Structure formats: C-alpha cells, structure tokens
Amino acid sequence: xxxxxxxxxxxxxxxxxxxxxxxxxxxxxxxxxxxxxxxxxxxxxxxxxxxxxxxxxxxxxxxxxxxxxxxxxxxxxxxxxxxxxxxxxxxxxxxxxxxxxxxxxxxxxxxxxxxxxxxxxxxxxxxxxxxxxxxxxxxxxxxxxxxxxxxxxxxxxxxxxxx
Amino acid sequence: xxxxxxxxxxxxxxxxxxxxxxxxxxxxxxxxxxxxxxxxxxxxxxxxxxxxxxxxxxxxxxxxxxxxxxxxxxxxxxxxxxxxxxxxxxxxxxxxxxxxxxxxxxxxxxxxxxxxxxxxxxxxxxx
Numbered sequence: 001x002x003x004x005x006x007x008x009x010x011x012x013x014x015x016x017x018x019x020x021x022x023x024x025x026x027x028x029x030x031x032x033x034x035x036x037x038x039x040x041x042x043x044x045x046x047x048x049x050x051x052x053x054x055x056x057x058x059x060x061x062x063x064x065x066x067x068x069x070x071x072x073x074x075x076x077x078x079x080x081x082x083x084x085x086x087x088x089x090x091x092x093x094x095x096x097x098x099x100x101x102x103x104x105x106x107x108x109x110x111x112x113x114x115x116x117x118x119x120x121x122x123x124x125x126x127x128x129x130x131x132x133x134x135x136x137x138x139x140x141x142x143x144x145x146x147x148x149x150x151x152x153x154x155x156x157x158x159x160x161x162x163x
Numbered sequence: 164x165x166x167x168x169x170x171x172x173x174x175x176x177x178x179x180x181x182x183x184x185x186x187x188x189x190x191x192x193x194x195x196x197x198x199x200x201x202x203x204x205x206x207x208x209x210x211x212x213x214x215x216x217x218x219x220x221x222x223x224x225x226x227x228x229x230x231x232x233x234x235x236x237x238x239x240x241x242x243x244x245x246x247x248x249x250x251x252x253x254x255x256x257x258x259x260x261x262x263x264x265x266x267x268x269x270x271x272x273x274x275x276x277x278x279x280x281x282x283x284x285x286x287x288x289x290x
Contacts, residue, residue, distance in 0.1 A: 026222045082242035089239025092232065099281035101217075101225050106235050 001123035010124060010132030014069050017112055018136065019155060021065040025104035027058045028156035029163055032100050035061045040163075043149050051156040051163040052149025056141060062098035063091050065108025066140075070133045072112040077126035084113025188254045193245065196255040197238055203263030204237035205229050211271045225280045227270050237266040 028051035031037035036057030043053030059066050068091045075083030088109040095102030116129055140148050156162045188196075208229035209215065217224040217231055227233075241262050244250065251258040 030223075079242075079246045082245045085238050085242040086246070088235060089242070092235055092239075093278075096278040101223060103222060103231070 003128065006124055006128040007131050007135070010119070010128040011135040012132075013115055013119070014073075014112070014129060014133040015136040015139065017115060018065040018069050018108055018133075019140075019152070021108040021111060022055065022059070022104050023152075023156055023159045023161055025065075025107070026161055027064060027104060028052065028055045028152065029161050030054065032058055033061050033098070043145050046146055048146040048149035049153030051161070052152035053145075054163055055152045055156070056145065056149060059137075059141065062100040062105075063094045064100070064104045065112075066133070066137055067091060067094075068105040068107075068109030069112040070130065070137070072109040073116060073126050073129040073133055076113060076116050077130065081113060081117060084109060084116070088113070188250055192254040196245075196250075196259040197241065199256055200237045200241045200259040200263050201234045203260050204233045204267050207264050207267035208233045208270060211267060213267075213271055227274050232274070233267055233270045236270065237263050240266060 031040055031054050036054060039057030040050055040053030044050045071087040071091055072084040075087035088106045091105040091109050092102045095105045116126055213229045215229050217228040218226040
C-alpha cells in the first residue's frame with residue numbers, strides 16, 4: 001500500500017480508537033487529578049468546551065487510550081502481538097502510578113493491537129500507525145485547543161458523558 | 164548426589180537444554196496458552212475471594228477485582244516470557260498456569276502495597 005494513503009487512513013483509525021475509548025471511559029466527565037482540572041478550566045476560559053478541556057487535561061496528566069494506542073503500535077512493531085499486550089501491561093502500571101484507575105489505557109491498547117492485527121492483512125504496517133497516532137494527537141493537542149475541545153465536547157454529549 | 168541446584172536449573176530450562184530454543188511453539192498453542200492464562204487467573208482470583216467486578220461506580224473504581232487487573236497482569240507477564248522465547252514444558256501450558264496463579268496471588272496480597280490508592284479529595288496535590 002502507498003505509504004501516504006496508509007498513514008492518512010491509520011491516523012483516522014487511531015483518532016477514532018482513542019477518542020471513542022477515552023470518551024466511553026469517562027475522560028470528559030471529570031478531571032482525575034488537579035492538573036487536568038486546571039487545564040480544563042483554562043481551555044473553557046478561552047472559549048472552549050469544559051468537557052473537551054477535561055479530556056485534553058486528562059490526556060496530558062496520565063497515559064490513557066492515546067498513549068496506549070501509541071505504545072501498542074510501537075510494541076507491535078518491535079515484538080508482534082505479544083508486544084501490544086506488553087504495552088497494555090506497562091500502560092496499566094503507568095496509569096496506577098499517575099493516580100488513574102487505568103481502564104481507558106489498557107482497553108485502548110488492546111483494541112489498538114486488535115486493529116493493527118486486522119489491518120495488517122490489508123497491507124498496513126505498524127509504522128503507519130505510529131505516525132498516524134502522532135498526527136492524531138497533534139490534531140487534539142497541538143493545533144487549536146479551542147476548536148478541538150468543542151468537537152470533543154460534542155462527541156462527549158453523544159456518548160452521554162458531558163461534564 | 165543430591166544436587167538440588169543443578170536439578171532445579173535443569174528442570175527450569177527443560178525446553179532449552181537440548182538446544183531446542185529455536186523451535187518456537189505454533190500459533191494455535193500460543194492462543195491456547197493465552198486463553199489458559201486468562202481463565203486460570205480469573206478462577207484463582209475468585210477462589211481467593213476477590214470480587215468478580217470492581218466496586219461502583221465502575222469507571223472510576225480503584226478496587227481490584229477478578230476481571231480487571233488480574234488477567235491484564237497475567238497476559239502481560241506471559242507475553243514477556245513468550246517474546247523471550249521461554250515457554251517451559253507442554254507448549255507453554257504449564258507456564259501459563261503458573262503465571263495465572265502467581266498473578267492472582269499478587270493482586271490479592273501485594274497489589275495495594277505496590278500501587279497504593281491515591282488520597283481522597285483535595286488532600287493529595289495542594290497548590
């Protein structure tokens with residue numbers, strides 16, 4: 001498969017994976033730690049959405065499904081499917097060290113491993129998923145906090161997880 | 164005569180002793196060993212009287228239970244053994260059972276000591 005097309009499709013798949021898993025496990029609902037609350041209130045002060053702000057703050061403050069997807073792709077590149085499962089284990093340890101129950105991170109890395117395994121039959125490589133996940137996190141955290149938080153807040157409302 | 168150390172090392176390196184370490188076990192065996200690990204860890208955790216589900220509310224609970232951290236820890240450690248190409252006897256089934264039992268014991272008795280729960284409310288990180 002052409003690399004550029006593969007990276008674009010992998011970025012979309014990674015974005016959907018981590019946003020759906022994180023929203024389902026309640027990241028927009030409440031901040032887990034104080035730093036997430038401060039980031040969320042700051043984003044709201046600049047005209048964003050409070051639920052999206054909590055989402056962004058929680059991603060920064062502890063490894064959730066975003067970090068899980070990235071680590072699962074790296075583990076899959078190095079060691080295959082067991083690498084993805086080891087990534088889930090390490091993400092769980094990291095979550096517990098960051099005062100987070102860790103449901104989102106472990107489930108996110110396991111689903112990411114499953115997605116990469118299924119897509120490997122279509123010609124996708126794990127490298128495409130690493131680059132795609134970096135692009136996906138960039139769209140949430142890097143370009144425009146305000147608009148990204150509004151989009152995340154709308155998704156949170158659809159899942160009935162708004163703050 | 165009674166060489167405990169040598170016997171123990173020989174027993175532990177059963178698969179690798181005769182230069183068999185290059186022979187990897189098949190895909191079906193790996194799948195079966197994963198399933199055995201998950202089932203054994205859940206069953207042993209239930210035998211040790213851990214609850215099946217974490218306490219409510221589910222998505223924010225720090226409680227350990229039989230289906231949330233136990234199988235994750237078990238399959239994670241089993242994967243580490245697998246990528247190091249150490250699968251012991253009977254295509255990895257024995258190793259899977261041992262890791263399942265040990266991870267359930269870890270979750271029951273040591274987990275709260277290694278990963279303590281965070282402090283309640285705002286006591287933790289005051290500005």
